[in-house]
Amino acid sequence: NAGVTQTPKFRILKIGQSMTLQCAQDMNHNYMYWYRQDPGMGLKLIYYSVGAGITDKGEVPNGYNVSRSTTEDFPLRLELAAPSQTSVYFCASSARLAGDEQFFGPGTRLTVL
Amino acid sequence: RKEVEQDPGPFNVPEGATVAFNCTYSNSASQSFFWYRQDCRKEPKLLMSVYSSGNEDGRFTAQLNRASQYISLLIRDSKLSDSATYLCAVESGGSYIPTFGRGTSLIVHP
Numbered sequence: 001n002a003g004v005t006q007t008p009k010f011r012i013l014k015i016g017q018s019m020t021l022q023c024a025q026d027m028n029h030n031y032m033y034w035y036r037q038d039p040g041m042g043l044k045l046i047y048y049s050v051g052a053g054i055t056d057k058g059e060v061p062n063g064y065n066v067s068r069s070t071t072e073d074f075p076l077r078l079e080l081a082a083p084s085q086t087s088v089y090f091c092a093s094s095a096r097l098a099g100d101e102q103f104f105g106p107g108t109r110l111t112v113l
Numbered sequence: 114r115k116e117v118e119q120d121p122g123p124f125n126v127p128e129g130a131t132v133a134f135n136c137t138y139s140n141s142a143s144q145s146f147f148w149y150r151q152d153c154r155k156e157p158k159l160l161m162s163v164y165s166s167g168n169e170d171g172r173f174t175a176q177l178n179r180a181s182q183y184i185s186l187l188i189r190d191s192k193l194s195d196s197a198t199y200l201c202a203v204e205s206g207g208s209y210i211p212t213f214g215r216g217t218s219l220i221v222h223p
Contacts, residue, residue: 042213098209099145104156
């Protein structure tokens, strides 16, 4: 199993550009999450999904959108990139919502200039 | 008070030392607790879950103190390879999604 995969690994965007961060998992997990991690800080939840077709906002959703058309994929869309979105983005999945380990992808390092 | 708080450190200890970190949480209804390890420029990986009765995995011991609302991680006989950031994660009763602390940096030196 590849686990959770993310692409791209690195990206530099100009202010106002848009992009999609890809995330896929092959563990048949229903629950998927997007976090951002700023230097020296913990993980902040952007969006999460409890199954295909169902998504909900986390703590810091502004400037982002998500979709979940399949169990495997959970892309994160950045519209009109801003310098404040410079961060490391981690996608994660879990088999259950409560009391379960989260498996993280390797992350995407995004810089907005 | 922040939902989940950790001392960012760094904790700088010699090999063989015993070191302990705490993580405090504000929601008394919190149900599940975890410690994750994050190496530099890598993703977090689960180190251990924290059970009410406490649990041990080799050199690592995790404990929960509900009365004072904190969890702890004890590392005995520290190795160079233990150098990393240790994130605590606490699931609150409402959303079931864990809130992560900012992490505690551990540096083990020869």
